[in-house]
Amino acid sequence: MQQTFLKKLMPLLLVLFIDSMGMGLFFPVLSSLIIDPSLHFLAGEYTIEKRQFIYGVIISVYMFSWFFGAAILGDVSDFIGRKKSLLICLGGAVLGYIAAGVSIAIHSIALMVVGRLIAGFTAGSQAIAQAAIVDISDAGNKSRNMSWMVLTLSLGFLMGPILGGILSSPQLVSWFNYTIPMYFAAFISLVNIVLLSYLFNETFIPTKKFVLNWFRALEVFISAFRHRRVRNLSIVLLFMQVGWGAYFSFIITFMVSLFHFTALQSGLFLSLVALGFSTGSGIVAPLCLKWMSLRQSVIINFMIASVMILIMVITQSLTIALVVGFIVGANIAVLYGNLLTLFSNQVSPEEQGWVMGMTGSVGALCFAVTSLLGSVVSFLGLSAPLIIGAISLFIGGIILWRIEIKEETSNII
Numbered sequence: 001m002q003q004t005f006l007k008k009l010m011p012l013l014l015v016l017f018i019d020s021m022g023m024g025l026f027f028p029v030l031s032s033l034i035i036d037p038s039l040h041f042l043a044g045e046y047t048i049e050k051r052q053f054i055y056g057v058i059i060s061v062y063m064f065s066w067f068f069g070a071a072i073l074g075d076v077s078d079f080i081g082r083k084k085s086l087l088i089c090l091g092g093a094v095l096g097y098i099a100a101g102v103s104i105a106i107h108s109i110a111l112m113v114v115g116r117l118i119a120g121f122t123a124g125s126q127a128i129a130q131a132a133i134v135d136i137s138d139a140g141n142k143s144r145n146m147s148w149m150v151l152t153l154s155l156g157f158l159m160g161p162i163l164g165g166i167l168s169s170p171q172l173v174s175w176f177n178y179t180i181p182m183y184f185a186a187f188i189s190l191v192n193i194v195l196l197s198y199l200f201n202e203t204f205i206p207t208k209k210f211v212l213n214w215f216r217a218l219e220v221f222i223s224a225f226r227h228r229r230v231r232n233l234s235i236v237l238l239f240m241q242v243g244w245g246a247y248f249s250f251i252i253t254f255m256v257s258l259f260h261f262t263a264l265q266s267g268l269f270l271s272l273v274a275l276g277f278s279t280g281s282g283i284v285a286p287l288c289l290k291w292m293s294l295r296q297s298v299i300i301n302f303m304i305a306s307v308m309i310l311i312m313v314i315t316q317s318l319t320i321a322l323v324v325g326f327i328v329g330a331n332i333a334v335l336y337g338n339l340l341t342l343f344s345n346q347v348s349p350e351e352q353g354w355v356m357g358m359t360g361s362v363g364a365l366c367f368a369v370t371s372l373l374g375s376v377v378s379f380l381g382l383s384a385p386l387i388i389g390a391i392s393l394f395i396g397g398i399i400l401w402r403i404e405i406k407e408e409t410s411n412i413i
Contacts, residue, residue, distance in 0.1 A: 009110065009133065009136065009145065009148070009223045010194060010199075011195070011199040011200035012132050012133050012148070012200070013148065013152040013195075013392065014192070014199070015086060015090075015125055015129045015196060015200075016125075016126060016129050016149060016152045016154040016156065016193060017151050017152045017153075017155060018151075018156065018188050018189065018191070018192040019090075019093070019099050019123075019125050019126060019129075019189075019192070020126075020153040020155075020156030020157045021095060021121075021157065021158065021159050021160040021163070021188065022097065022156075022185035022189055023156075023157070023160060023161065023186060024156065024157035024158075024159070024160025024161045024164070024186070024271075024274065025160040025161065025163050025164035025167075025181050025306075026160075026181070026182075026185065026263075026272060027164070027252060027266075027270060028161050028164045028165050028168075028252065028266035028267035028270060029104075029164050029178055029182070029261050029263060030055065030058060030059075031055065031252040031253060031254070031256060031263070031266055032060070032168070032176055032178075032262065032263035033104065033268060034051050034052075034054055034055040035048070035051050035052070035055065035253060035256045036256070037051075039178070040107070040374065041104065041107055041178075042109075044052065048257065049204055049378065049379055052253055052375050052378045053375040053376070053378070054109070054375075055253060055375065056249065056250075056371045056372055056374055056375025056376075056378075057371075057372065057375065058105070058109075058112060058113065058116060058370075059249055059367075059371040060305055060367075060368040060369070060371040060372040060375075061116045061117060061120065061368075062116040062117075062119065062120040062123075063114050063119070063120065063197065063245075063364045063365070063367040063368030063371060064364075064365070064368040065116065065117045065118075065119075065120025065121045065123075066120040066121070066215055066360070066362055066367075067130055067364040067365040067368060068121060068124045068217040069120060069122055069123060069217075070123065070127050070217070070361045070364055071359035072216050072217060072292075073085055073088065073089060073122070073127075073128060075216055075220075075354070075369075076088075077131060077132075078172060081127075082131065082132040082135070083196070083200055083201075083202045084129055084326075084398075086125050086128050086129065086132075086196055086200070087193060087197065088122060088124065089122045089125035089128065089159035090122075090189050090190075090192050090193045090196065091117055091122070091124060091193065092119060092121060092122020092123075093122060093123070093125075093185075093186070093189040094123070094186045094189045094190050094193070095118050095119075095140070095186075096115045096116065096117075096118040096119025096120075096181070097110055097115070097116060097119060097183070097185040097186035097189065098115075098183070098186045099112075099114055099115030099175040099180045099318045099332050100112055100115035100116070100181075100182040101116055101121075101179040101182030101186070102115075102117070102179075104178050104179045105179050105293065110406070112359035114205050120364075122222065124363075125314060126153070127356045127359070127360035128356075130149060130340070130356040130360075131352050131356040132192065133145050133146075133149055134203050134344055134352040134356065135352065142341060142344065142345075144146075146338075146340055146341045146344075147281050147282070147285045147286060147337050149337070150277070150281035150285070150333050150336060150337035151277075151278060151281040151282045151333075152279075153277070153328070154275075154276075154277025154278040154280070154281055154333055155268070155274075155278055157271075157273075157274040157277060158271050158274035158275055158277070158278055159271075160196075160270075160271075160274075161266070161268070161271045161274065162267050162268060162271045163181065163184065163265045163267075163268025163270075164181045164263070165262075165263050165264035165265070165266065165268060166264065167180040167181040167387075168180065168181050168264075169262075169263065169264050169265050174235035174276050177346035178263075179320055180404060183228035184227025192219070195396060205267075205376075210362045217361055220358050220361050221358075221361055221362060221365060223292050223358065223359075224237075224301050224353075224358050224362055227347075230343060230346045230348060230355065230358075231347040232399070232402075232403035232405065233339070233342055233343055233346065233357070233400075233405060234358075234362060235398050235399055236298075236339065236399050236400045236403070237339060237343075237359060237362050237363065237366075238362060238366055238391065238396075239392045239395050239396030239399065240302070240336070240339065240392075240396045241362065241363040241366035241367055241370070242333065242366050242369075242388075242389065242392040242395065243305070243306070243317050243372050243389040243390065243391075243392035243393035243396060244332055244336075244367075244389070244393070245314075245366055245367035245370035245371060245374075245389070246370050246374055246385045246386060246389025246392065247309060247328060247386060247389045247390075248367075248379070249367070249371045249374055249385070249387075250374055250386060251269075251273075251325070251386065252266050252269070252270070252341045253382075254280045254321075254377070254382055254383070254386060255269055255321065257382055258316060258382065269322070269325060272325050272329070273325045273326065273328065273329040274329060275326060275329065276327060276328065276330040276331075276333070276349050277329045277330065277332065277333040278333075279326075279330050279333075280301075280329065280330030280331065280332070280333030280334045281333040281334065281337055281356075282366040284330055284333070284334050285297070285333065285334045285337055285338065288300075288301075288334055288338070289338075294338045294341055294342055295342070295400060295401075295405065297334060297335070297338050298334075298338050298339050298342070298400055299330040299336040299397045300395075300397075301332075301334045301335040302326070302331075302335055302393050302394065302396050302397030302400070303393075303397050304331050304355060304392065305327075305328050305331035305335075305393050306325045306330060306390045306391070306392075306393040306394040306397070307390075308327050308331070309324065309328060309330050309387075309389060309390040309393070310390045311324065311381045311385070312324040312386070313386050313387055313390070316383075340359060342355075342405060343355050343356075343359055344356075346405065370385075370389075372387075374388070400411075
């Protein structure tokens, strides 16, 4: 029985691993290309404020596209099945990364944006894989499987930034450059398509007829705050994603500007954050569930992450920034995995695809808006987006402490 379960779970974890590795690989490359004038991706006369703004816009384009795509493809998976939907997502990733690689080679911001649009719209593989994991889970192992999911995402993200930094460093290998990480990400996405085709068996039998709705993302986003059982949790998720989005989007520009990080150093720093993710989901999360409820573990990690970011901003110490990166990574892993479990517990089995797509949609929109507004707020000071992120995490924890939710698995039919 256990071997059969692992056989079903492992292909999904592999999808999440390769997908998060490709995403993590992109950020140290982008931050160096945009922020460092010596790389000549942007014209030399661009000021640091303009560079930070462009950096935020490119990230927000990806996330806005993810916002629309995650909801649509999450719904699609309930109509055509998880496997076909995942293959569509991975095909888009291949095209998106190839476009990004070519854009770097020809110094084209426009093509970079197009590549980010394609990759973002088809980035719904995480939500679909999450829904498939829920399909094969029961009340006894759902929390554990969610922790495995977050652990897998964090392990992929741990490797991605390191590879991005290494593959873009001609000092290590003469023919390495900033296009190589993009082509490598396209290659591993293609490998993922092949592996998924042969290793994954469908976990969901569709029973509905599919009707394409391009405004589904807005409907799903609004439904999150109309659905009686997930409304309050959706507000918590909103503040969580604003806080995490502000930290993740602008911590690298903070490190590059303050400590003059290279692409490789940025990649290693993001890998340290990802190592915190791995530790949080693999070690801290199970311990939290032994000692406290789902709600309590999320609240405590909200508060710790908020305080740690503020300490980093106040001290502006490299050592403290490194320690905080690890701790915040662990905090976010614990609270995000347990928050997803709380969402899943509010709805029926038939709504799992919707609720996972919805959480991805809300998260992507918050991340997109935060990246865009954060690039504007950066004109007020390098630390401004990070302070906003810390405040948002604190508010999220307070809201979760005050609301009423169902912590056990839902028995709704």
